[in-house]
Amino acid sequence: MTGAPLYAQLINLLAAILLLLAFAMLAQRRVLSLVNLFAAQGVALALSTAIVAFATHQPHLYGSALLTVVLKVALLPWLLHRLIRRLDVKWDVEGLINVPTTMLIGIVLVVFAFNLASPISQLASTVTRSTLGIAIASVMLSFLMMITRRKAIPQVIGFLAMENGLFFAATSATYGMPMVVELGIALDILVAMLILGVFFFQIREQFDSLDLKHLERLKE
Amino acid sequence: MTAAGFASQLLQLAIALALAPLLVGWVNQCRAWLQNKGAPSLLLPYRTIRKLFAKDAVVAEGASPIFRTMPYIVFGAMCCAAAIVPSLATDLPFARAADAIALVGLFALARIFMALAAMDIGTAFGSLGARREMFVGFLAEPALLMVLFTASLISGSTSLTTIVDTLAHRELAIYPSLAFAGVAFTMVSLAENARIPVDNPATHLELTMIHEAMILEYSARHLALIEWAAALKLFNYSCIGLALFFPIGIAAADDGWQATLGAAPLLVFKLAIGGALLALIETLSAKMRIFRAPEFLGTAFLLAVLGLLVNQLLGS
């Protein structure tokens, strides 16, 4: 989009990266690299937030950018790494659906998301409106990822990635939510992550594996 | 209710009581003739009754009061029936108190008490007889009622006196429905009076009995009353038949007592013919197995209903 100011182009670039990362996660099978991809997503997110903050002179967005860095680039990946080391699960076996199919579905989803977003984007007054579609797309892609993975940790990563997408939507579409809310959300994510950590150990000690196929007993 | 009416009522009752055994005797005699047997005396039934009244009563062990009162109740019911059915005159005060439906009710009363009394002793034969009697009854009773209904639809009334008045004293008309009713009625009265082909009054083999099996335990006065009641029943049925299908000669309300008296010989004549016909039927037909009875009576019932339908269809 020539003619648009630089930061807009940057944000669009980051948005594209975000989408790319989402696809990468969808395709990636190794848990550790999944975590790294997640961290990378966090970086992109933080950058875009900062840029928006700079562009629109909204100080509280710096805060949320910082929050993102702390939480999603540092803390959560670190936690995940530790967990993976402690539980030593290196490999995520083949997903329920093979990768190419997943990719195809993903692309369909992206198209759908863009279509969905276009009417809203028309209304948006923000410089970053065109990224809303990407936000929705990445949310849906992480949803798809959660569906296709059959191990606990990748599923959780999918969950966190979904939060990323939402957060990106929040910043890109609306210059961020009120601070209270963002803090609350962040807190929830953190607590969720901790609880999940506890869970992993419990599941592990019950079934001595994190394979979700053990968790299919309760029917009807 | 006039004094004349009351008189004719009593007269008719008296005649019924008096003539009933004779009718039985007559039927037996005719049958004997038809079967080339030496006929018993015409008065045999009277003698039997007198003899029985003279005897000592033997009551089975473990008989309850129901057993002892049954003969009186049955006899009473039959007397009442005799008082309803117009055989001589239609000016019967009591007939206003009980119409055709009540008449059937009276027969049912008699039947039920007979069956109960039969079960009272607790022998195999008693209960067998009771069962068969009720079995015959549950088809015969509605059939009879249907026959009466056909007549009452024609005359637009359920009181027998009115029916007879209509049939006898109005302009003569052909009622096709009555033909069905007539056949049905004949079959019913055979069954109800323990006649061949449904029952055999003369049998001495308990297993084939119906009526006899029920009264197996009775003796002396009780038996006498029962025999008399049975005779009355036959008499009543004959009178019903006559009243419905040959009502000529029965005195109407306003004819006065001469007509009533005049009707008496005519009645005797009609009864004689009826009895002879009954004997003929009995001679011509063979007793059927008990489980053929429902077919027989079912046919009667259906014929009666058919009569009713025909009546509705042709608008009488």
Added chain:
Amino acid sequence: MIEILAVLGTPLAGAALLALLGERDFAATINVGVSFVTMLAAAALTVRVLVDGPLLVLDRQFFVDSFNVSLTALTAFVGFTTALFSRPYMRIEQAHGRLTAARLRLYHAMYQLFNFTMLLALTTNNMGILWVAMEAATLATVLLVSLYRTPASLEAAWKYFILCGVGIAQALFGTILLYFAAEKLLGAEGGALLWTSLNDVKGQLEPTVLSIAFVFLLVGYGTKVGLAPLHNWLPDAHAEGPTPVSAVLSGLLLNVALYAVVRCKVLVEGSLDSAFARELMMGFGLLSVVIAALLLSRQKDVKRLFAYSSIEHMGIATFAFGMGGPIANFAGLLHMTVHSLTKSAIFFTVGHAAQKAGTQLTDEIRGLVTTNPPLGWGLVLGTLAILGMPPFGVFASEFLILITAMAVQPWATPVLLAALGLAFASVFSKIQPMVFGETTAKRLPVRPTMVPVFVHLALVLMLGLWIPPFLAEWYRQAARLIG
């Protein structure tokens, strides 16, 4: 103001206290005490709102009107009675060796925290905070569901967590869209997430955005309401968690989630002039009723059975709010109330019954009336009440809903009634043998308290025969508010 702080502060403080205190014998008593204080505070708040109308305090962050005050009071009350019930129940669990002291500590702390989150969700005016509270409620209960650490409970908790987490995430997206739509009107700082201000401007909110937002919100919060086909977590979580948790999940959490949906529906209704939101809610409601009714007959575990019945009743309430209009909304509110009272009472009895028989399988629990008449009669009466038998209150609300349906949506009435009939047959045929017949029960180490059960049932009975005028007035206002 004070009241709200008390209502929210007490459970929070209680949670902290119980967490620090660790498991002592009197912890359960403290738990009851805290809940009791909360209830008093809620009562005070209720009176306050009744006396001088809707309350908008703490720079508009908290908003209490006749709609949510009724639910707040209900929540505090059921929270109290459940604490009362859980005291002996948990003792027995401990005596049976299913729980350790540490777990009890977790349980008590989380119980209060859960109460706090729900009260927060009810009283807050900020859609964002509402979302945060809902998520927090999930987190608090996840640990309670997995309290026994059995494989089944872990599985249930995991499903609960993932499904509700994802659902809630959708709700967040919906909230963002809402904010996005409102921001242009109210400005970033103009409290664009405050329900009251949104409500004021709902007429001018952008329809397309709001309809999309509502889809996300409905799918999100609907997951927590347990609307089919988003309900799959519900039976597992109810069946595997400790019974007091099942009671509060069924009795309170679902209500709160439905409350959130209704709040959103009000806004969307205001901006859209189409029946979009209404049809959506009716559809989900009806679908839930039918699916739940069908699945009821397949249940073997008694708590699962009643979990499905909760799905059914939430479906009915959603359907009612979907129809809208004074009578239906009135009925919906009434239905939420009587359902949470009855269902929690049932779970109280079911819990003890399961403890007596040492199993939750319906086929192995027998003859309760002979071993413990109050328990047995409580269970059978509660069941009949929840199945919509007069003269209990559930019938009153269902009657109102049905007559509205006959007037507004005649086609739906036979479906509803057929589902209700099927549900009746399948549930009662399972409960009757549990209650009657020869018994298979052992004595309990601690005497269970039946007071909460009969208090609840008495209230439900009263609501069936006589709705106090103030309550009726109250519901009418709320119904008008929902529109």
Added chain:
Amino acid sequence: MIPTPLQLVIAAIAAWLAIGALGLLRPRDLRFVSRLLFPAGAAVALGLAAIAAYAVGRLPQSSVLPLGLPDLPFHLRIDSLSAFFLVLLGATSTAISLFSSGYFRSSEGTAPGLVAMQYHVFLAAMALVLIADDAYVFMVAWEAMALASYFLVTTEHRLPEIRRAGLLYLVIAHVGAIAILLAFGVLQGGSGDYTFGSMRSVILPGAWSSIAFFLALTGFGAKAGILPLHVWLPEAHPAAPSPVSALMSGAMLKMAIYGLLRVAFDLLNGQLWWWGVIALTLGLVTALFGIVFAAAQSDMKRLLAYSSIENIGIIVAGIGLVILFKSYGKALLAGITLTAVLYHALNHAFYKSLLFLATGSVLHATKERSLGKLGGLIHRMPWVAWLALVGTLAIAGIPPLNGFVSEWLLLQAFLFTPSLPQTFVNMLVPIAAAALVLTAALTAYVMVKFYGVVFLGRPRESNLAYAKDAGRYERVALGLLAVGCVLLGALPVNVIAFIDPINVMLIGSSAAPRMAGSWLFLAPIDADRSSYSAPIVLVVIVGVVLLTMTIVHRLYHGRVRIAPPWDCGFPLQTPRMQDTAEGFGQPIRQVFEPFFRMQRELPTPFDSAPRYSVRVDDHWWYWIYVPIIRGAERIARAAGRIQQGRISVYLTYSFCTLLALLFFVR
């Protein structure tokens, strides 16, 4: 000021509820319950009957209680119809409560106090049903009635078949209630006002009123036991304690009849002739079915239950005829028929309660319900036996008892059906009459079987020798009901005059002056068409019998010998050689073979211990209920697959839902 009847009725209901509440105070104290509560309940019932009898024919009164829903408080109303049924309820429950006070012993079932509570709630609910004047209070009372009776049925809940019976009963009752609710929904005709008052004023378009009528027929039929919704009845009635069976059969079934009349003639204005045809056919089929099955029963209470189905069938058929006549504007005939219907309802309440209570006494004395193990009780329990005889003759429709009068009236109505517009209907009427008569005759058969096997003959079991006759309370109760049967039979004219206001109310014309002109004679159309005088018949029969007796005893020397019965030369005669219940019913089974679904076990000549057993089942269960249950199970199993345990599937559900909705939005 003096209280109005309505207030008094409400007070009676409250009193019953209070008595019930007292039962909770000392649930295990038998003396308190049986010597205080039940007699008190009986007193209240008597009072209720008196008030209601006063209210018949008075102007309707209505009032509104501040209960129920805020927009729909309890509307109550008493008019002739409800008053008549209140009389029925009060009269029967007086006797039944008295009986109960002697009947209930401390059993291992529900505690006596609780039983008393459920019993009185049951009574109160029935009374409330009768005075309800809006849909809500009606439904509340109706279901409370079902609930209370359900708990009473399952008093002996330790027996599995009793639990099964209770469940079946409650489920069918609930289904019926749903139908009734729908009927009200239709009746209210979009006015949104669910008071009966507004329903009366609403004019429904033809199709809708038909729908309303048939919904009501279904709903009330489920309670009354009309085919094919009768299956619960022969299960539940035997399962319940005898007073409860008596109350259910005598009073509760009539509540359904009341509801049907209320909807068909009061709430719906304008009936269509073909409703009548359908009700008529349905009723007659039910009646025939019921009595044929009664003949095949070998459990005395089941037998009576089936006979209740038969009587209900007759009543419904009568209602159908009323509709037929009314729709053709034949007011007088409609009046006669309606009188017959109500009369029959009253009669059935009396003799069926009497018989059920009698079985209760027998049950207590012998612990035996199966006819095959009874017999000869007339010697051991003369009181019960003789009073039961009255009931037996009454139900068999024997003049001059009450059963005969109502059947007589009904037959008159059939016979004097003038030529109606439809030929088809004209053809139908005689056939219907035939079916009715056949049913009546079969009733006689069944009742002879019942009475003969239970009370007559020789005891089939040795332990029957220790049977004791009923106690004081039971005797009084049975006596009251027997006297009721005789009076209802002997004074039809007065009874009809008493019923007449309802004709005026529902049909709009009075039938009594024509029917009951003179105090002595009952002449529906006019004297020479048909007339019946119960008093005369009674007097004459009794007179003739007594006369014969006296004469015979005068003439007769009166020597009597007691001897063993005639054994036909067959030395060994045991009681087991008497007809069993199965044996007595066998001819009927053979004639009506297709009605039944039988499994017979015949002994072979080589059996060391030959045994014969026959199980008679109901076709309807296999034709209708089993398929329904199977179908529901199949669908449920299919639906069960939704919840198949795998989390990614669940996620897919919500994902697809989301996508679908989003797609739907755009």
